[in-house]
Amino acid sequence: MLYDSDHVEPKPEWQRDYRHVGVPISGLTVEAIGGTARDKGKNVYALGLIAKLFDLNVEKLRSLIQERFAGKDASVAQNALNAFDAGYSYSLGHLLETFRFADSQVRGVRQVVMNGNEALAYGLLAAGVRFGAGYPITPWSDIMELLRRELPKYGGTFVQCEDEIAAVSMALGASYAGRVAVTGSSGPGLSLKVEALGWGVMAEIPLVIVDVQRGGPSTGMPTNVEQSDLNLACFGGHGDSPRVVLAPANVEDCFYMAIEAVNIARRYSVPVILLSDQAIATRIEAFDEPNLQKVCQELPLDLSPARAHKPYDLAAPEGVAAHRPPGTPIVDGIYPVVTGLEHDEFGHPTSSPKLHTQMAAKRRKKLQALAATLPRPSVYGCRSGQLLLIGWGSTAGPIREAVDRARAAGQTVAALHLRHLHPLPLGLEEIFDAFDHLRVVEMNDDGVYGYGQLAGLLRARYRNQKIRGINKADGLAFKVRDIVERIRHDVEEAMTKN
Amino acid sequence: MSSPSLATPAQAAPTAPAATPLPAPIVAPAEGESRPPLTKKQLAADHPTWCPGCGDFSVLALYFKLIEKRRLWHEKIVTISGIGCSSRFPYFVQAHGAHFIHGRALPFATGVSLTRPDLHVFVFSGDGDAFSIGGNHFTHTARKNVKLTFVVMDNEVYGLTKKQTSPTSRTGFRSKTDLWGAVDQPINPLKQALAAGGDVCGSQQPHQSRAPAADDGGGDGPRRLQLHPLPERMRRVLSRRL
Numbered sequence: 001m002l003y004d005s006d007h008v009e010p011k012p013e014w015q016r017d018y019r020h021v022g023v024p025i026s027g028l029t030v031e032a033i034g035g036t037a038r039d040k041g042k043n044v045y046a047l048g049l050i051a052k053l054f055d056l057n058v059e060k061l062r063s064l065i066q067e068r069f070a071g072k073d074a075s076v077a078q079n080a081l082n083a084f085d086a087g088y089s090y091s092l093g094h095l096l097e098t099f100r101f102a103d104s105q106v107r108g109v110r111q112v113v114m115n116g117n118e119a120l121a122y123g124l125l126a127a128g129v130r131f132g133a134g135y136p137i138t139p140w141s142d143i144m145e146l147l148r149r150e151l152p153k154y155g156g157t158f159v160q161c162e163d164e165i166a167a168v169s170m171a172l173g174a175s176y177a178g179r180v181a182v183t184g185s186s187g188p189g190l191s192l193k194v195e196a197l198g199w200g201v202m203a204e205i206p207l208v209i210v211d212v213q214r215g216g217p218s219t220g221m222p223t224n225v226e227q228s229d230l231n232l233a234c235f236g237g238h239g240d241s242p243r244v245v246l247a248p249a250n251v252e253d254c255f256y257m258a259i260e261a262v263n264i265a266r267r268y269s270v271p272v273i274l275l276s277d278q279a280i281a282t283r284i285e286a287f288d289e290p291n292l293q294k295v296c297q298e299l300p301l302d303l304s305p306a307r308a309h310k311p312y313d314l315a316a317p318e319g320v321a322a323h324r325p326p327g328t329p330i331v332d333g334i335y336p337v338v339t340g341l342e343h344d345e346f347g348h349p350t351s352s353p354k355l356h357t358q359m360a361a362k363r364r365k366k367l368q369a370l371a372a373t374l375p376r377p378s379v380y381g382c383r384s385g386q387l388l389l390i391g392w393g394s395t396a397g398p399i400r401e402a403v404d405r406a407r408a409a410g411q412t413v414a415a416l417h418l419r420h421l422h423p424l425p426l427g428l429e430e431i432f433d434a435f436d437h438l439r440v441v442e443m444n445d446d447g448v449y450g451y452g453q454l455a456g457l458l459r460a461r462y463r464n465q466k467i468r469g470i471n472k473a474d475g476l477a478f479k480v481r482d483i484v485e486r487i488r489h490d491v492e493e494a495m496t497k498n
Numbered sequence: 499m500s501s502p503s504l505a506t507p508a509q510a511a512p513t514a515p516a517a518t519p520l521p522a523p524i525v526a527p528a529e530g531e532s533r534p535p536l537t538k539k540q541l542a543a544d545h546p547t548w549c550p551g552c553g554d555f556s557v558l559a560l561y562f563k564l565i566e567k568r569r570l571w572h573e574k575i576v577t578i579s580g581i582g583c584s585s586r587f588p589y590f591v592q593a594h595g596a597h598f599i600h601g602r603a604l605p606f607a608t609g610v611s612l613t614r615p616d617l618h619v620f621v622f623s624g625d626g627d628a629f630s631i632g633g634n635h636f637t638h639t640a641r642k643n644v645k646l647t648f649v650v651m652d653n654e655v656y657g658l659t660k661k662q663t664s665p666t667s668r669t670g671f672r673s674k675t676d677l678w679g680a681v682d683q684p685i686n687p688l689k690q691a692l693a694a695g696g697d698v699c700g701s702q703q704p705h706q707s708r709a710p711a712a713d714d715g716g717g718d719g720p721r722r723l724q725l726h727p728l729p730e731r732m733r734r735v736l737s738r739r740l
Binding site: 170336 | 540544572574576588594605607608609613614634635637
């Protein structure tokens with residue numbers, strides 16, 4: 001850990017995990033370029049230090065610095081270069097010898113660097129989404145801004161709406177018209193969208209809704225992280241309204257899961273909620289450049305005539321009748337109405353108890369059919385043992401590292417990361433049965449009944465008393481240490497009980 | 499982290515069972531191409547559930563007549579509505595239709611119109627749907643100047659829920675929610691629409707629907723609307739759009 005010794009005095013407990021090396025960054029920057037310690041330049045000095053430490057390409061960095069300050073006075077760029085050179089020439093001494101780059105880090109594959117919001121937005125573009133609507137809210141706004149900039153390049157449109165409800169309505173309109181659309185928001189905005197979401201379920205219209213979770217409830221902590229919208233995503237709304245909920249595990253996953261969300265929405269004519277969170281949204285990661293030739297898809301508008309069409313055909317395979325957008329000639333002259341009223345097979349209103357039962361079952365069975373196709377998630381660590389950590393979303397990294405540390409300490413601990421949250425993939429029972437204890441690691445409150453949101457869902461689904469939670473709802477991401485301590489505590493507690 | 503897997507099952511689109519061969523695909527309307535006008539018989543679907551004598555019947559009749567006179571293509575018409583007596587409209591029209599949630603028909607129709615400029619998008623709404631719960635969208639859709647036709651059947655009362663005060667109810671109107679008379683000023687939808695930038699706005703009393711308004715030159719269809727406040731310009735725009 002490099003730190004500015006002019007400003008920071010490391011506490012003894014910090015030294016436990018990391019070695020701290022002080023560099024008087026403020027003083028040396030002033031020495032190099034003049035001015036005072038409050039002036040700019042320290043960041044570029046630090047960049048020089050980092051370049052030295054990691055043996056970065058100095059020429060390239062120098063040209064990037066010049067590029068960055070190109071529009072300004074020449075002295076600004078010169079000052080920055082001086083600060084960079086000063087940082088680069090600072091003697092780090094034997095510190096440099098502690099590093100050696102392993103061969104495995106040199107890779108032949110091109111990589112891309114972006115944050116989760118960007119990956120998600122580009123995933124939607126790759127999936128063929130050409131219409132979006134939204135309303136600004138932190139931290140969802142980045143996705144909206146990017147789509148508003150990029151979509152016109154591909155013949156698409158993104159509309160900034162007057163409110164969240166208009167945004168989801170407009171997206172549903174576009175989806176109904178044959179272009180699978182996206183809308184999105186963060187916590188409070190998703191609350192506003194749920195009535196229309198219920199319509200999407202009832203009318204069986206494909207739609208992708210992105211929810212970049214933040215601290216809640218209400219306005220909550222807009223710039224902090226929490227995983228507390230799961231219940232809203234899975235069950236929010238009035239009536240029985242089965243919808244699909246997915247949660248990407250890292251930045252790369254945001255890209256691919258966006259494509260998967262679009263394909264599920266189209267295949268099953270159902271709204272799909274993509275649960276990202278503030279930690280993934282703003283975290284910058286490098287990942288292998290996606291093979292765009294392979295993953296990019298076009299979603300052509302199919303207006304080929306139909307001989308006859310029942311939008312809610314009860315006999316359709318898996319309960320999904322292909323959506324016929326307006327513009328499709330229906331040769332027998334009986335045109336479909338899509339509706340939020342309970343309906344017969346043509347979409348006309350009914351209050352028949354039999355039809356309501358049949359239609360509710362049809363909507364539910366679509367999700368059951370989807371569940372059967374979902375891949376069973378793999379277990380990280382050992383196949384059986386004392387403790388299984390179950391996670392979802394942005395906590396994947398710390399959970400894995402905690403597992404590694406616990407295993408190094410001789411405990412048989414494993415991790416299972418769920419990406420499909422509703423419906424759940426099949427076969428989780430067998431995985432659960434192989435472990436003595438199950439702990440759901442999630443960033444939300446313990447809850448009135450003592451379980452976090454995914455833990456509650458899993459307990460309801462599997463009726464498994466072993467499922468308990470490791471929760472944290474302080475607005476910050478999990479640290480590996482938090483989880484390791486809880487593992488140690490839980491495993492020891494279990495040992496003494498046995 | 500394991501490499502993310504793409505859901506392969508989603509790739510295959512559901513295919514309809516093959517039966518008798520379908521007729522040749524109909525391509526986009528060619529310039530100047532026309533079809534025989536649709537008749538009321540072809541356009542009528544469910545029998546309207548409105549109360550006998552309701553003004554909504556005449557709006558439906560005018561809609562059929564408009565489609566017939568303008569020779570709109572059957573599959574290119576979309577009838578969209580929100581919630582209310584008026585909003586049962588799509589079920590009574592034999593065309594693609596969507597019955598959306600309360601007050602939000604306009605943004606829904608905006609989504610349709612923006613993605614599919616080839617369609618004729620008609621939205622039917624009542625005074626509660628359009629000006630109360632959907633008041634925000636009314637202003638903003640006018641401001642966005644979306645290519646769609648918005649028809650509000652304003653009866654100055656909530657009919658479906660049986661006589662509660664609506665945003666266009668006059669002051670003093672006695673309803674189930676205002677037993678001693680409504681106290682709020684009624685809104686003026688036309689003023690609102692014009693202020694928000696709607697470029698074709700008009701209003702009409704039910705009894706006028708059978709005879710052309712005096713100032714419109716005796717045309718057909720929507721030109722019967724009494725247009726405000728610039729009849730000449732409005733009529734021009736209207737004829738271009740429809």
